[in-house]
Amino acid sequence: MVRQGKLVIFSAPSGAGKTTIVRRVLPQLPQLAFSVSATSRAMRPGEQDGKDYYFLSADAFRRRVAAGEFLEYEEVYAGQFYGTLKSELDRIWTQGKDVVFDVDVKGGLRIKEQFPKQSLAIFIQPPSVEELKRRLEGRGTETAESLKKRLGRAEEELSFAPRFDLCIVNDDIERAVAEVQAAVTAFLRGE
Numbered sequence: 001m002v003r004q005g006k007l008v009i010f011s012a013p014s015g016a017g018k019t020t021i022v023r024r025v026l027p028q029l030p031q032l033a034f035s036v037s038a039t040s041r042a043m044r045p046g047e048q049d050g051k052d053y054y055f056l057s058a059d060a061f062r063r064r065v066a067a068g069e070f071l072e073y074e075e076v077y078a079g080q081f082y083g084t085l086k087s088e089l090d091r092i093w094t095q096g097k098d099v100v101f102d103v104d105v106k107g108g109l110r111i112k113e114q115f116p117k118q119s120l121a122i123f124i125q126p127p128s129v130e131e132l133k134r135r136l137e138g139r140g141t142e143t144a145e146s147l148k149k150r151l152g153r154a155e156e157e158l159s160f161a162p163r164f165d166l167c168i169v170n171d172d173i174e175r176a177v178a179e180v181q182a183a184v185t186a187f188l189r190g191e
Helices: 019-026 058-066 087-093 105-114 129-139 145-156 173-189
Strands: 007-009 032-034 068-079 080-085 098-102 118-123 166-169
Touching: 007 019, 007 105, 007 173, 019 032, 019 098, 019 118, 032 173, 058 166, 058 173, 068 087, 068 105, 080 087, 080 105, 087 098, 087 166, 118 173, 129 145, 166 173
Parallel strands: 007 098, 007 118, 032 098, 118 166
Antiparallel strands: 068 080
């Protein structure tokens, strides 16, 4: 049987900086491995299947949901699914590593519910909704309609922050990374 390791879950509204924080913390903690999520959205320039996401058609995604292959999943926008395949846990635990998730808020809470004692759920919070809007606009990837959807969703997601083990406000990336690294290190040591 594969050793069940620990789980570190990162969730945040889009644009809060969670992916940036995860990318900065991962190289500092070699006992962690990144869980690649699955999505039915189109691949963006520079992304690679199996590295950034497992890109599936909406039909293939639904078939795998019906087969019970997902640890968690969410239809984030109409016809656009995101989720975590159970096989990712086995892949990472077989390597003897602990798992890092970069998932949406509801997915993060679902993972925490399934593994309450062996997981640390971290919510990355933007300093304000206005700053979140500025960051999303700065990406240059959002249309007016997609920006409106993301900001509406962000306000809902912010209401879930108290249900996480730790909430870190990302108003200064260096401080946020240091706080996350300290918290994750303590968790992995069992402190």
